[in-house]
Amino acid sequence: MTATHPYLLEMNSISKEFPGVKALDGVTLRIRPGSVHALMGENGAGKSTLMKCLFGIYHADGGQIIFDGKPVSFSTAKQALDAGVSMVHQELNQVRQRDVMENIWLGRFPMKWGLIDHNAMYEKTKLIFKDLEIEIDPREKVDRLSVSQMQMVEIAKAVSYNSKIIVMDEPTSSLTEKEVDHLFRIINVLRAKGCGIIYISHKMEEILKISDDVTIMRDGKWIATKSAKELTTDEIIRLMVGRDLSNRFPPKENAPGEVIFQAQGLTARFQRSLVDVSFDLRKGEILGVAGLVGSKRTDILESIFGMRHLETGRLLLHGKEVRNGTPEEAMRHGFALVTEERRATGIFPQLSVGFNALTANLPSYVGPMGLLNEKKGAADTDWIIQSMRVKTPSQNTPIGSLSGGNQQKVIIGRWLLTRPEVLMLDEPTRGIDVGAKYEIYQLMMNLAKEGKGIIMVSSEMPELLGVTDRILVMSNGRVAGILNTKEATQEEILRLAAKYL
Amino acid sequence: MAANTNAAKWDRKRIGTFLMNNAIYLILLALLVAIVIISPDFVSMTNFRNILSQASTRVIIALGISGVLITQGTDLSAGRMVGLTAVISSSMLQAVEYPYRMYPALAKMPLWVPILIVIAVGAIIGLLNGTAVAVFKVPPFIATLGMMIIVYGLTSIYFDRPPYGAQPIGGLDPDFTNFAQGFFFSGKAALPYLVIYAAIVSLLMWVVWNKTRLGKNMYAVGGNPEAAVVSGVNVVKTLLVIYMIAGALYGFAGSLEAARIGSATNNTGNMYELDAIAAAVVGGVSTSGGIGTVPGVITGVLIFQVINYGLNFIGVNPYVQYIVKGLIIVVAVAIDIRKYLKKK
Numbered sequence: 001m002t003a004t005h006p007y008l009l010e011m012n013s014i015s016k017e018f019p020g021v022k023a024l025d026g027v028t029l030r031i032r033p034g035s036v037h038a039l040m041g042e043n044g045a046g047k048s049t050l051m052k053c054l055f056g057i058y059h060a061d062g063g064q065i066i067f068d069g070k071p072v073s074f075s076t077a078k079q080a081l082d083a084g085v086s087m088v089h090q091e092l093n094q095v096r097q098r099d100v101m102e103n104i105w106l107g108r109f110p111m112k113w114g115l116i117d118h119n120a121m122y123e124k125t126k127l128i129f130k131d132l133e134i135e136i137d138p139r140e141k142v143d144r145l146s147v148s149q150m151q152m153v154e155i156a157k158a159v160s161y162n163s164k165i166i167v168m169d170e171p172t173s174s175l176t177e178k179e180v181d182h183l184f185r186i187i188n189v190l191r192a193k194g195c196g197i198i199y200i201s202h203k204m205e206e207i208l209k210i211s212d213d214v215t216i217m218r219d220g221k222w223i224a225t226k227s228a229k230e231l232t233t234d235e236i237i238r239l240m241v242g243r244d245l246s247n248r249f250p251p252k253e254n255a256p257g258e259v260i261f262q263a264q265g266l267t268a269r270f271q272r273s274l275v276d277v278s279f280d281l282r283k284g285e286i287l288g289v290a291g292l293v294g295s296k297r298t299d300i301l302e303s304i305f306g307m308r309h310l311e312t313g314r315l316l317l318h319g320k321e322v323r324n325g326t327p328e329e330a331m332r333h334g335f336a337l338v339t340e341e342r343r344a345t346g347i348f349p350q351l352s353v354g355f356n357a358l359t360a361n362l363p364s365y366v367g368p369m370g371l372l373n374e375k376k377g378a379a380d381t382d383w384i385i386q387s388m389r390v391k392t393p394s395q396n397t398p399i400g401s402l403s404g405g406n407q408q409k410v411i412i413g414r415w416l417l418t419r420p421e422v423l424m425l426d427e428p429t430r431g432i433d434v435g436a437k438y439e440i441y442q443l444m445m446n447l448a449k450e451g452k453g454i455i456m457v458s459s460e461m462p463e464l465l466g467v468t469d470r471i472l473v474m475s476n477g478r479v480a481g482i483l484n485t486k487e488a489t490q491e492e493i494l495r496l497a498a499k500y501l
Numbered sequence: 502m503a504a505n506t507n508a509a510k511w512d513r514k515r516i517g518t519f520l521m522n523n524a525i526y527l528i529l530l531a532l533l534v535a536i537v538i539i540s541p542d543f544v545s546m547t548n549f550r551n552i553l554s555q556a557s558t559r560v561i562i563a564l565g566i567s568g569v570l571i572t573q574g575t576d577l578s579a580g581r582m583v584g585l586t587a588v589i590s591s592s593m594l595q596a597v598e599y600p601y602r603m604y605p606a607l608a609k610m611p612l613w614v615p616i617l618i619v620i621a622v623g624a625i626i627g628l629l630n631g632t633a634v635a636v637f638k639v640p641p642f643i644a645t646l647g648m649m650i651i652v653y654g655l656t657s658i659y660f661d662r663p664p665y666g667a668q669p670i671g672g673l674d675p676d677f678t679n680f681a682q683g684f685f686f687s688g689k690a691a692l693p694y695l696v697i698y699a700a701i702v703s704l705l706m707w708v709v710w711n712k713t714r715l716g717k718n719m720y721a722v723g724g725n726p727e728a729a730v731v732s733g734v735n736v737v738k739t740l741l742v743i744y745m746i747a748g749a750l751y752g753f754a755g756s757l758e759a760a761r762i763g764s765a766t767n768n769t770g771n772m773y774e775l776d777a778i779a780a781a782v783v784g785g786v787s788t789s790g791g792i793g794t795v796p797g798v799i800t801g802v803l804i805f806q807v808i809n810y811g812l813n814f815i816g817v818n819p820y821v822q823y824i825v826k827g828l829i830i831v832v833a834v835a836i837d838i839r840k841y842l843k844k845k
Contacts, residue, residue: 078733093731095724097791098717106721107733115712 005069008033008196009085009165014053014063023049026063027222029215031165031196036187038199038207038228041217041240045433047200050217051167055080055087068164078107086158087167094142094150101125101138104157128156132186148179148293155186166190167198172206176293184210202433203460204233216240241435248434249466250441254448256285256469261422261453266303266313268477273299273308275477281422281453286444288464288485289457291474292497297457298340300474301424305337306330317421331360336420338411340427340457342404346411349400353392356399356410357381361417384413388443405436412443423447425456429463441467461490476500524836525783529804529829536811543814546689556806557699558754558761560799563777563784564706565750567798568743570781572723573790574634574641576744578648579751579777582626583770585656586619586755591670591677591765592659593618599672601665612680620752626652627748628741635740649774653767660767671764681760695757702750707795709746719743724791779826780805783833805829 009031016024024046031037041047053060056074065072067085074080077087094103101121102109110120125138134152142150151171158166172180187197187210201207207214208228215225216239223239237248259280266277273296281287291297302308304315306324315322317333324330327337339345347356358365358377367373381395388409392402399407408428415423425444429437444467448454458464464471464485471488473480473496480496520527537543562579569576592603593615626648633644661667684691710716718739721729729736759765784801786793808829812822 076733077731081733087731089731093725093728095721095728095791097724097787098720102717102721103728106717106729109714109717111714115708116714116717 007031007066008068010064010066011050011054012064012066014050014060014065016049016053016058016060023220024053024060025220027217027220028225029198029222030225031198032213033164033196034191034194035212036191036197036199036210038201038211038214039217040201040207040214040236041223041433045217045240046220047217048169049220051087051169051198051200054085054167081107081161081163084162084164085167086161086163086165087169088151088154088158088171089169094153096143097141099139099141100136100145100153103142103153104128104138104160124160125156128160132156132159132189133182148175151175151179152182152186155183159190163195165196165198167200169200170202171199172201172203180206204236207236208233237434240433248438248462250438250445252445252467252469254284254286254445254469256448257283257451259283260318262314262316262319263300263304264314264316266300267311268299268303269309269311273477274303274310274313277303277313277474277477277479279472279479279482281455282469283453284448284451285470286448286454286456286468288468288471289455289474290461290464290471290493290497291480293459294476295474295497296477297474298426299477301337301426301455301457304330304422305335305424331418331420334419334421335424336360336415336418336422337424338408338415338426338428340430342407342411342430347399347407350398352396353385353390353399353402353410354378354381354395357384357395357414358417360414364417380417384410384417388413389439403432403436405432405439408432408436408440409443412440416447420452422453422455425454427458428456429458429460437463461493464493465490473497473499521836521839525829525833526804528832529808532808533811536815540815543811548810548814550691550693552803552806552810554693554695554761555810556802557693557695558757559773559776559780559806560699560802561702561750561754561757562773563780563798563802564702564795565747565754566774566777567781567784567786567793568706568710568719569641569747570723570778570786570788571719571790571793572740572743573726574740574744575645575778575788576630576747577642577645577774578626578630578652579747579774580770580772581649581652581656582623582748582751583755583758583773584765584767585626585652585659586623586752587759587765587769588656588660588670588767589622590615590619590756591673591759594674594677594759595670595672596674601668601672603665603670609674612674612676616753616756619756620749623748623750623752623755624745625748627745627751630748631741631744634744635737657767667767669764669766670759673760673763677760678763681757682763695761698753698757702753703795703799710795715739715742720791776805777802779830782830782837785837788834 007030011027011029013026013028014024015026027046027050029039029050039047049058052058054065055077056079057077067083072083074083074085080086095106104125105121110117110124112120122138129136129138132155134156136145136149136153142153145153171183175183190197199207199211208231211228213225214228214231214236216223216236218240260283261281264278266274268274277300279287289297289300299308303310304324306326306329315324322333324333324335348359354377358381362372365372365377378395384390385392385395390406390409392406399410412428429440444454444456456468465488468485471483471485471493473483473493475497478500480499483492562583566576566579593607593610594612595602597609630645630648633639634641660670681695683694685694686692710719718729718734721732721734722736722739726736755770758769762769780801781793781798782788782801783804784797784799786798808825809822812825
């Protein structure tokens with residue numbers, strides 16, 4: 001069988017057109033059995049559209065899908081699942097109020113005498129977990145799991161369908177290194193069973209490590225399919241952006257000056273979080289914050305921004321103590337925070353780019369009658385769109401319809417309008433494509449040159465090493481060390497990150 | 502010594518959590534104690550039985566509405582549907598010798614015929630609610646608000662017509678009234694039939710919610726509709742059936758209410774939906790969907806009924822009672838929601 005069909009799944013010359021946009025233009029993707037196939041491309045390159053065509057969420061205008069030697073055309077996710085094609089979603093789709101096993105067997109519960117057989121469900125779940133070395137109680141409520149455990153449950157669910165093709169969309173975005181190793185072990189088990197895995201990720205190092213084949217897309221077109229062995233990070237980036245991007249980071253032109261902000265002995269009040277965190281921030285400096293998932297990096301930013309209760313600790317701006325009890329106070333004192341979860345706490349997706357741009361800065365548009373000065377607002381929105389090169393049809397376009405990178409630019413712009421002295425960015429480039437990342441780095445560099453102090457939390461080592469002046473390494477709520485970026489190495493950062501575990 | 506103080510500290514924390522998690526029950530217990538202190542007669546078999554039988558139809562309505570609440574919906578038409586089905590069932594079950602019958606020519610009918618008819622009427626209206634919500638994507642609040650008004654119109658047209666006009670439909674067949682007002686045993690140990698019906702419906706709903714695909718899908722649709730869709734759950738069908746079951750339960754409750762009261766008008770059941778939603782919420786059903794249990798709903802209804810009856814018993818001004826009930830609802834949710842809020 002494998003002899004006659006060298007490919008488990010073939011998507012041949014898939015085309016899909018939306019009004020005014022050619023989203024997919026003759027894209028071909030062929031998955032060999034027992035292989036991990038990375039699908040790469042900038043956001044908006046058409047990766048998710050292609051997957052939506054596979055799962056029948058979109059109907060392709062042209063092309064053919066051949067699965068296991070037979071042409072198929074799924075019209076619902078459930079049909080695809082039953083046929084053996086499943087997807088581990090980037091946004092976890094789980095019913096958090098219910099338990100683990102119910103989530104796994106939802107839509108096809110084991111039945112006995114017309115009623116649900118809970119014991120069979122438990123045993124079957126246990127069996128799959130054993131295979132995948134997952135140690136989670138099937139009766140645990142999903143609410144109580146960590147994000148990585150939820151991810152494992154999603155993967156177990158895909159496995160439970162006996163899927164031959166498993167699509168993983170950014171599966172490691174919230175995992176620690178140890179958990180990534182576990183995921184890779186699972187992937188190897190699946191590969192050995194003959195499954196084909198479509199692996200979508202922006203993390204180059206990971207892709208070169210785990211995948212066999214790599215397909216690269218750009219602007220809805222197929223660009224190349226190569227063996228991972230033949231590829232390097234730079235080569236992938238070159239193919240993705242279509243230009244030689246030997247420099248992933250803009251040149252460092254900022255010059256840190258005097259200390260503008262000091263955090264002293266920040267210790268959390270209610271939860272196990274920060275313990276005695278102190279650091280300085282200089283004018284025109286980009287300070288990186290590194291650490292493992294769960295090392296409470298975000299908590300630093302939230303504490304400074306008045307979103308967390310502190311037991312002890314002082315914040316000094318220009319040597320004078322400030323009290324940031326609420327985000328509103330923090331803003332008045334010249335702090336700004338671009339949050340990590342863009343979709344959850346950043347954008348108002350149905351509302352316009354203009355609304356999203358101005359919402360943190362409304363008081364400055366209030367006119368004499370208490371009404372908003374729309375002209376000034378429109379001018380400021382325009383400034384954001386121009387100076388950050390936001391690609392949007394107009395100010396009135398709902399921000400949800402822009403790509404992740406463009407959304408992020410608007411959000412950063414929103415905070416720049418408040419003229420902050422200390423700009424805090426939490427994972428500012430998560431989930432956005434290489435080209436847009438470069439633009440965001442350039443933006444940060446320009447802001448630093450203008451004399452702003454920038455604190456950036458990031459999980460991406462290359463980014464920390466490429467953009468920052470100093471790196472603060474967090475370990476289990478404590479400061480494990482502050483390194484000068486020029487002298488720092490990945491090994492050193494990792495060693496510090498594990499210091500208080 | 503150190504271990505001792507540690508244990509004490511831990512115990513204090515645990516007691517704090519316990520108080521927090523059960524605050525609403527403790528408040529209501531305090532209210533109950535106050536009622537008993539003011540009027541020790543309150544503790545009697547008769548009162549207990551009255552409370553149970555009054556709670557019975559409410560449990561049935563509340564279980565219907567709770568299913569809908571769990572799917573992130575709501576149902577404002579419940580009370581009016583109880584009214585419609587009460588009027589229909591009593592119009593068909595007036596005693597043959599009663600002079601003012603709505604259908605003078607109608608022969609004596611076996612009880613189950615009209616009861617099944619009103620259950621079917623309820624199910625159909627519920628299905629229409631479900632269609633508006635699931636197929637036409639009308640927000641449940643709006644869909645059932647519209648249905649509430651429509652059903653009141655229907656009930657009034659059916660009710661207020663010649664020859665007798667807007668007269669309460671009374672003179673019910675003794676078999677019918679006995680169906681709701683009767684007892685097993687007698688004297689102190691008497692067990693109202695109504696309580697049995699409520700128990701049967703509760704058991705049935707417990708099985709549906711916990712042991713069937715429909716029940717699990719209901720929780721899934723309410724907990725995370727997206728997840729339900731990608732797992733192949735038929736969301737439209739699930740919603741249709743849940744609204745339909747709710748309607749059928751209101752239909753059954755409507756016939757019981759008519760028989761219990763002994764007559765029906767177009768205002769029977771008015772605002773019952775609010776009591777039912779309130780009881781469900783006090784019983785731990787989350788209005789944001791995905792959470793709720795049958796024992797919780799029953800507890801919620803009982804608590805409400807005890808307070809209701811108790812306040813009446815000690816002669817509290819009925820208008821003040823409204824204020825107390827309203828406060829209980831808001832305070833219950835405010836306390837309940839604290840369990841889910843995390844302090845940062």
